[in-house]
Amino acid sequence: MQNRLVGWIGTGVAGLTLAGCVTINIYFPAAEAEKAADKIIDQVWQLKPGAKPATPPAQTKGEAK
């Protein structure tokens, strides 16, 4: 009796795992896409990775703020 229960649970877990794999492949990987976008934009706009503005600020009259 217990063995059958364990068997059912095992089947359930396996089924969910398989479904999870399919899900991972179907859903859009937003975080990875953002990383890819950053890489491409940094290259197209010639930004140093981590730098915020696309062009260095023109005015450098001392410290702002």
Add this chain to the structure above:
Amino acid sequence: MKQRVSLFLVAMLAFASAALAAADLEINTPAIAALQSAMQTRHNKLAAYYASGAVGLTRDGNVALHDASSIPLAERQSVNGLVADENRDRAALYREIARANAHPEWAAEVRTTFAQRWIDKAASGWWVQNPSGAWVKK
């Protein structure tokens, strides 16, 4: 029996976490590299128009004329051409990234992701569209 079940669970967990740690999106294809370099070259010409406000970044991942009156008459046609070429390359880029990752249907989401990142990375003083489509100066 219990031991076998827990072993099975541990194996499943390991598998699931490996699957979750999805690899980066593929962006190293010849088509994407060609688009990237064309856009980089074009950016040298477009940058001045972003800065002057003539051209801005749209909420849908394109560029568009924002203030045509700030462009000298003689340059208007060439700016229109730059905008059209840039948008054509951007559409191709979004499509190619989706295709390189074996999910052509992702192109629209790739575009949405880029739209946000272009705007986030835009320099201050550039014009960008907010989510409702209104132009705002960064």
